[in-house]
Amino acid sequence: MKKSYITSLVLTGLISITSCTDLAENVLDEASATGLTDKQAADGNIAPVYARLPDIFLHTNYFALQEISTDEAILPYRGGTDWGDNGIYVAMHQHTHTSTDPNLRNTWNLLTQSISRSISALSTLPTINDQNAKTYIAEARGMRAYYNMLLLDLFGLVFVKENPQAISDIRRGEQAFEYIKSEFLAAEPDLLQTVGPGRLTKAAVWGLLARLHLNAAVYRDRYATQFTFKPEDMDKVIEYTDKIISSGQYQLSRDYFSIFNDNNHDNKELIFAVDQRAELNGHNRMAYFSLSGDQFPLPAFPAANGTDGPAITPDYYQTWVTAYSGDPTVDPRFYKQNMIIPADSCIAASDFSMNRGILRGQQYGLLRPAGAFIRCGNNYRIGRLTNVTRNRPTLPVNFTERVDFTVPGSDYNTGYRVLKYEFSKKSSSGRNLGDADISIVRLADVYLMRAEAKLRKSNDAAGALADVNAVRAARTATTPAPALSTINLDLLYRERGFELYWEMVRRTDMIRFGKYEGTWTEKTNSDPKKRIFPIPQNAIDGASNLPGYLKQNEGY
Structure with missing residues (x-):
């Protein structure tokens, strides 16, 4: 039966x-x-x-x-x-x-x-x-x-x-690695190539196999003083990433933040993703998690706001500053300005859109001093935000670089925040209906994995540099990030941090690159x-x- x-x-x-x-x-x-x-x-x-x-x-x-x-x-x-x-x-x-x-x-x-x-x-x-x-x-x-x-x-x-x-x-260890590899290989022949990104496809398995082989040195010898990256593993990374890139089925997105929009299910950069469309099971909270409780992205829903959660560390922020001599906004992955408005003005609901990326300094947005947005006829008033929802109306929503576990460093305004995934336009509370699919494998990561394998296998800096610059050059909806003139493993690690921040690969990357035992804000272990x-x-x-x-x- x-x-x-x-x-x-x-x-x-x-x-x-x-x-x-x-x-x-x-x-x-x-x-x-x-x-x-x-x-x-x-x-x-x-x-x-x-x-x-x-x-x-x-x-x-x-x-x-x-x-x-x-x-x-x-x-x-x-x-x-x-x-x-x-x-x-x-x-x-x-x-x-x-x-x-x-x-x-x-x-x-x-x-x-x-x-x-x-x-x-x-x-x-x-x-x-x-x-x-x-x-x-x-x-x-x-x-x-x-x-x-x-x-x-x-x-x-x-x-x-x-x-x-x-x-x-x-x-x-090795037995676990071999088991996972064999299971992916057994599944791949009968998978389709046309049902992604919310279902497993051949390309999704190729991407996961590439990631598995890239981390094989870690999985085989978890506590090694120095990981040994076997050439045959790097060959497999290159083989599987080549398959995805040469298939022509996927495209690097011109607009970086469109990869994380609430309608991203059909974005051709996504290879494998958590299907979060609201008509199915959408409830990702990636948009509201980092924002201030006084940032309200949706004029239709005065209860949809942030929760003053995590910020980025000053250490991570300074990698951007160092890379761009103090002005990281030249990289379109760092920030996208959507609210180009005077400090105090009115705006139609259809024209209101939150800034995206890493948010710094004084924040502007919809004003809600008493549980309802201030209106200007049919429009909405925009102004400087303060921490009204925290009963601190004189404290500006002014994100500072400093954030730590001291009392001053833990206040509501500390730390630069991240709005990478777009708020669902249907989310009545900020805690529900997160329509943006969450990327598990996407094409930019595939290029960066191939670049890393080229460097680790044979120090093919020219091939790795071409892959990294291909990703950078693709973001042409605005001025793309300037091309790099040189590449090494440290620069590639930094580049992965710029491209993939808050996409839940950082810990795995830090371990593989030997960075996880390092020191950063409030961490010395x-x-x-x-x-x-x-x-x-x-x-x-x-x-x-x-x-x-x-x-x-x-x-x-």
């Missing part, structure tokens, strides 16, 4: 993880869903495989692990009232996090649940007589490999099993054991009936 997931909200209350380590999950039997066609059964089995991706990429899950642990993002205890959260964001940034961190636990649970759903789909789809079943099997297998790849990167292990009722085999996170304590406790099965990572 076939088993099938029912794609409805009712399912949410029926699914349960019985253990974080045996990856068991209750699956509805087809008998409870009479009348399903084979197509409905097939669709109902593949949908849950992708369903938790938006939750994994939530701002307090994967983002926190990949960005707040690095020099790109810092989240202080704002004003002594917001984002204290028992110190977990301070600890994450300072590399003093523990195995009870709830963001680590949530990310672990979501990844293991997604592996479980992939295994369940793989056990059922072969029994369904639908023309899409073969493709769905490949997608489920590839997604299982992807979720395991995230587990390997974050926690240093993978779970391997085929039978949903079996106990998973745990692998680390140099313990290489922090290159992976602790396995959540509740997972270890859940496996206590299997002595020795799930061992805590070193250093925790």
Whole structure:
């Protein structure tokens, strides 16, 4: 008898993880869903495989692990009232996090649940007589490999099993790397090339294989004093990135910030992304997370505002200043001015658009002193913003370079903020309906991975420089960033920081480039054991009936 997931909200209350380590999950039997066609059964089995991706990429899950642990993002205890959260964001940034961190636990649970759903789909789809079943099997297998790849990167292990009722085999190091590689290779032949970016395609697997091989030295020997990048791995990076680039299916976007617009699903730079369209499951909060509580991007919704979350560190900001002799605005990836208005004026709702990128200094926007926007007839008044929502109407929303964990450095105005992903025009609260798809693999990253492989394999500086400058030159909607005249690994690392900031690759990059044990704002911990996170304590406790099965990572 076939088993099938029912794609409805009712399912949410029926699914349960019985253990974080045996990856068991209750699956509805087809008998409870009479009348399903084979197509409905097939669709109902593949949908849950992708369903938790938006939750994994939530701002307090994967983002926190990949960005707040690095020099790109810092989240202080704002004003002594917001984002204290028992110190977990301070600890994450300072590399003093523990195995009870709830963001680590949530990310672990979501990844293991997604592996479980992939295994369940793989056990059922072969029994369904639908023309899409073969493709769905490949997608489920590839997604299982992807979720395991995230587990390997974050926690240093993978779970391997085929039978949903079996106990998973745990692998680390070389064995884990080889398992993920073999699964991607097995899935690739039956994947389509026309269903992205929200579903796994051949090009998506090529991009993930390139990333896997690029980080292979780390995954094989996590605590190495110096990583050994094998030429054969770099050859594979070049091979898979060549496939994507030569396919001609993807294009570097002329407008950098359009890659992150609320209608970016059809942007040709995206190869693989978290599908966040509101008509599906859109709820990414990447837009509101960093903004001030007095920045309101949507005239139609006076409750949609920021939350005074993380800022960039002065250390990261200074990489831009150094690169451009004090004026980073010459790089269109740094900032896009959309509000070209007098300091105090009125504007039609249709003409109002937030500035994008890294926001500095005094901020202007819609004025809402008493819960409603000030109107000028049919238009809206724009002016200098103050912290009205924080009951501090004399404190300007004036973002400063300084941000740290001191009382002055944690105030509401400290730290330059990031508005990279656009607010959804349908978001009534700022916390819902984030339509912008979140990039997992995009073409610029593919060029930069190829450039890095060229440098690491044979010091092909000319080839690497051509790839980096191709990305820079493509942003022609405004004046593109000036071409680089030279390239080396340090400059390439800096370039990845400029192109991919806040896209949840920074921690992985810092480890690979040997930067993660460095010192930056409020962080001095140099313990290489922090290159992976602790396995959540509740997972270890859940496996206590299997002595020795799930061992805590070193250093925790």
